[in-house]
Amino acid sequence: MANETLALRRHYRYRKAKNLVMMSLTIFATVITLTPLFLVLGYLIFKGAASINLAFFTRLPAPVGEVGGGMANAIVGTFELVLLAGLMGVPIGVGAGIYAAEHRGTRLADAIRFAADVMMGVPSIVVGIFAYAVVVRPMAGFSAIAGAVALATIMIPLVTRTTEEMMLLVPHELREASLALGVPQWRTTLSVVARTAMGGIATGVILATARIAGETAPLLFTAFGNHYWSTSLKGPVASLPVQIYTYAISPFADWQRQAWAGALVLTAIVLALELGVRAVTGGQTRAPR
Amino acid sequence: MADKIKVDHLTAWFGPVRAIHDIGMNIQQNNITAIIGPSGCGKSTFVRCLNRMHEVIPNARADGEVLLDGEDIYAPEVDPVQVRRRIGMVFQKPTPFPTMSVEDNVAAGLRLNGINVGRAEKDQVVERCLKQAALWEEVKDRLRAPGGSLSGGQQQRLCVARALAVEPEVLLMDEPCSALDPISTARIEELLIELKADYTIVIVTHNMQQAARTADMTAFFYAGELIEFGETRQIFTNPSRRETEDYITGRFG
Numbered sequence: 001m002a003n004e005t006l007a008l009r010r011h012y013r014y015r016k017a018k019n020l021v022m023m024s025l026t027i028f029a030t031v032i033t034l035t036p037l038f039l040v041l042g043y044l045i046f047k048g049a050a051s052i053n054l055a056f057f058t059r060l061p062a063p064v065g066e067v068g069g070g071m072a073n074a075i076v077g078t079f080e081l082v083l084l085a086g087l088m089g090v091p092i093g094v095g096a097g098i099y100a101a102e103h104r105g106t107r108l109a110d111a112i113r114f115a116a117d118v119m120m121g122v123p124s125i126v127v128g129i130f131a132y133a134v135v136v137r138p139m140a141g142f143s144a145i146a147g148a149v150a151l152a153t154i155m156i157p158l159v160t161r162t163t164e165e166m167m168l169l170v171p172h173e174l175r176e177a178s179l180a181l182g183v184p185q186w187r188t189t190l191s192v193v194a195r196t197a198m199g200g201i202a203t204g205v206i207l208a209t210a211r212i213a214g215e216t217a218p219l220l221f222t223a224f225g226n227h228y229w230s231t232s233l234k235g236p237v238a239s240l241p242v243q244i245y246t247y248a249i250s251p252f253a254d255w256q257r258q259a260w261a262g263a264l265v266l267t268a269i270v271l272a273l274e275l276g277v278r279a280v281t282g283g284q285t286r287a288p289r
Numbered sequence: 290m291a292d293k294i295k296v297d298h299l300t301a302w303f304g305p306v307r308a309i310h311d312i313g314m315n316i317q318q319n320n321i322t323a324i325i326g327p328s329g330c331g332k333s334t335f336v337r338c339l340n341r342m343h344e345v346i347p348n349a350r351a352d353g354e355v356l357l358d359g360e361d362i363y364a365p366e367v368d369p370v371q372v373r374r375r376i377g378m379v380f381q382k383p384t385p386f387p388t389m390s391v392e393d394n395v396a397a398g399l400r401l402n403g404i405n406v407g408r409a410e411k412d413q414v415v416e417r418c419l420k421q422a423a424l425w426e427e428v429k430d431r432l433r434a435p436g437g438s439l440s441g442g443q444q445q446r447l448c449v450a451r452a453l454a455v456e457p458e459v460l461l462m463d464e465p466c467s468a469l470d471p472i473s474t475a476r477i478e479e480l481l482i483e484l485k486a487d488y489t490i491v492i493v494t495h496n497m498q499q500a501a502r503t504a505d506m507t508a509f510f511y512a513g514e515l516i517e518f519g520e521t522r523q524i525f526t527n528p529s530r531r532e533t534e535d536y537i538t539g540r541f542g
Contacts, residue, residue, distance in 0.1 A: 105347060177384040177448070180342055181398035181455055182374030191401050195388050 041267070048264030051257040056265075061227050061243075067254050071262050073229050074243035077144075078266070081223060081239055082213050084148035089155035090205055096156070097163025097201075102189050104168075113164065116157035127153045128218035136222055142236040147223025151212040158211065162204025166197040203277050210273040214266060216241035240266045293318040293459060293489040294339060299353035301334050301343055308334040309513045312353070316459075316506075321481055321490045323504030323521065325497060327536065331513040332493045336461045339491065340376035341369040357459075374402070377457035381464040383444035385436030385451075392432040394447055395419060398455035414454055422450035423480050442473025449480065453488075460484065462492040466499065478503050497537055501525050509533045 055070045062069025100112040131150035136142055170193045178188040194201070219225075224236035225246060240262050247259035294316040301309045309331035316322050324332045337343040338351045341362060355362050362372045385394050392415045399406055399414065406414065415432065419425040424446040428439065436447055445465060452460060462481075466474040474496075481490055481503050494500050500507050501521060508518040509532070517524060517533045528534045 171384075173380060173382055173384045174386065176342065176345065177380060177386070177451075178397075178401065179345055180340065180373055180378035180380075181401065181451065182370050182372075183398070183401040184370050187401050187403075192386060196386070198388075 044260065044264045044267055047257075048260035048262075051261035052264065056258070056261055060229065061258075062254075064252070069258075071238075071240065071243055071258065071265075073226065074238040074240045074262065075265065077223070077226070077230065077238040078213060078240040078269075080144060080237060081147050081151060081219070082209060084144065084233070085151035085155055085212055086205075086209060088148060089152035089208070090159060092152075093156045093159025093208070094163050094201060094205075097160040098167060098189060098194060100160065100164045101167030102193070112160065116160045119153070119157035120161070123217075124154060124215055125217040125220075128220060128222055131218065131222045139234065141234070142222060142224035144223055144230065144233045144235065144237040147219045147237065147239065150218035150222045151215060154215060154218065155208045155212050158208040159204055162207070163197075163201050166200030166204065167193055169200065170196045199280075202280070206273055206277045210270045213273070214241060214270055216245050220245075240269075291318045292316065293358065295354075295356040295359075296339075297354040297356070299335070299338055299351065299355060301331075301338050301351040302349065303334075303346065304348040307513060309338070309510075312515045314508060314515060314518050316489060316491060318489050319485055319487075320505040321485050321492060321503050322506045322508065323500035324491065324493045324508050324510060325495075325500050325536070326510035326516075328495075330510040332510050333463050335510065336378075336463055336491055336493055339459070339461055340373050340378055342373070342378060344369070374455055375457055376459040376461060377452035377455060378461045378463065379445070379448050379452055379465050381467050383441055383448055383468065385439070385444050385447050387435065387437050389436055390433045391428050391436055391439065391447060394436040395450045395454050397451055402455065418450040418453045419447075421453050421484065422446045423476060423483075424450060440473075442469050442476065445469060445473065445477065446480070449477075453484075457488070459489045459491065462490065464493050464495060467495060474499070497525075509536060511536070 055068060056072075057070060057075065058072050059068070059070035060073055061071065096112050096116070100109045100116075103109045128150050130153065131146050135146035135149050139146065174192055174196060175188055178192040179185070183192070219239050219242050223239055223242070225242045226236045226238040230237040244259045244262040244266065247255040247262065250256065250259075292315040296315070297313050299309065299312040300307065312335060324335060326332050334343060339355060343349050343351050351363065353363070357372070357375065361367070362369075386397055389397060392411070393400070395415045395418050396406070396411050399411075416425060416429075419428065424443060427443060428434075428447075431438075436444065439447060445468070449460075449465075466477050469477065478499060481492065484490060485505075492500075492504065504521045506519065507521040507524040509516045509524065509528075509530075511532055517528060517530045519529075524533060525537055528537065
């Protein structure tokens with residue numbers, strides 16, 4: 001009897017020790033995961049904050065050799081490209097996702113899912129080449145539209161897959177409840193299922209937006225870049241990622257400083273979008289119920 | 290009493306699997322008809338065939354005749370959406386629409402069917418249906434609260450109110466009490482008896498006392514076949530088939 005109690009106690013101590021070791025390992029892994037995030041943020045602020053001033057947000061880039069100027073055109077250009085890409089990519093992505101979820105098991109739905117998965121794995125530089133071939137060549141020039149097409153191509157599979165996942169999280173019973181009220185299929189899909197999944201779909205759209213806002217490679221030979229204000233969708237347009245790239249590899253110290261500032265601003269925009277998602281969805285990124 | 294629904298040679302499949310076979314029975318107007326039988330015997334499949342909800346499941350199909358007031362609801366020119374407006378359904382699990390308030394849930398069938406009702410008319414429909422579903426007194430002060438904030442029993446009565454709002458002629462209930470406690474169950478049963486004055490009701494239940502308490506007619510299904518159908522009292526006191534007796538006395542199932 002006493003021996004048994006002793007053995008049980010020893011076993012319990014052993015389990016507690018094992019728990020401590022495992023817990024420490026997972027905490028260690030978490031710290032390692034988070035460290036780069038804070039190092040990157042910290043270093044960006046350290047290198048970039050000093051170059052951020054009013055002129056950075058309001059002035060055009062200064063000519064080579066002159067100090068000063070800003071990235072106003074690139075900031076506006078990035079918003080323009082992302083907005084255009086969203087206008088193209090969101091309706092297509094959401095539509096394809098709804099189809100894939102509501103017609104699960106059909107050949108077309110399987111094809112959509114497979115194509116989206118493949119497209120997500122395509123390197124973004126390849127997407128740039130694609131947009132170059134289908135938009136830049138026929139239009140005989142770099143343009144905002146070409147850049148937006150490239151970004152939309154990256155966005156569509158992301159939005160498609162999240163929309164599909166969110167629609168599938170809506171319980172089947174809700175669809176049946178609606179159909180049993182004599183509500184037609186299309187109305188059930190839009191007003192009951194898509195509406196219930198709305199929070200999750202919106203989250204997916206914003207995360208995809210954040211993702212394309214930082215893309216550089218697909219813009220290099222589509223939107224190209226521009227040192228001046230661009231008012232035409234058919235002309236090349238500046239964007240933060242490309243401007244950062246151009247300035248960072250330049251030999252001028254002032255441009256390199258501004259590249260750091262641009263990187264900080266771009267990161268802040270992406271971070272703000274993602275924090276916005278968390279605020280809107282109350283920290284949860286899944287559909288209700 | 291008049292027959293509201295006449296079922297003849299009804300057979301239903303899930304892909305290659307036959308779920309019910311050659312069912313024939315008449316469902317009387319302003320009556321409660323209970324369907325009893327062990328799990329997997331085809332009770333749910335049968336009632337889902339009555340408002341063409343069976344075919345919503347991929348690869349499911351049904352064959353045979355279901356006459357609603359003498360008209361075959363499986364005739365090729367009949368729109369299943371119209372059938373479902375005349376034959377409402379309440380499911381096993383309460384399914385209020387999570388994005389809608391209590392009142393919007395009740396009016397959902399009207400709004401989603403594109404029937405435009407004014408504010409006053411909507412209020413009227415909401416009040417009438419919630420009263421019919423014996424829920425009005427409990428929720429009249431929180432009509433704007435989300436439908437999901439009610440208790441399980443209240444949610445189920447909300448679903449009854451929602452089904453009533455489209456003014457169906459028949460109400461199908463697929464084990465409406467199986468997720469509810471005894472008090473909520475008793476409320477739903479009282480409700481059924483009140484509702485049969487205006488509606489024809491078919492209820493699937495696992496609870497034989499429930500069938501005995503509420504139903505006028507009872508059908509016993511076993512292995513996809515209709516074994517026996519008759520007046521509830523007769524089925525429970527003097528069944529003519531051996532299988533029925535074994536089931537209601539708890540010898541199997």
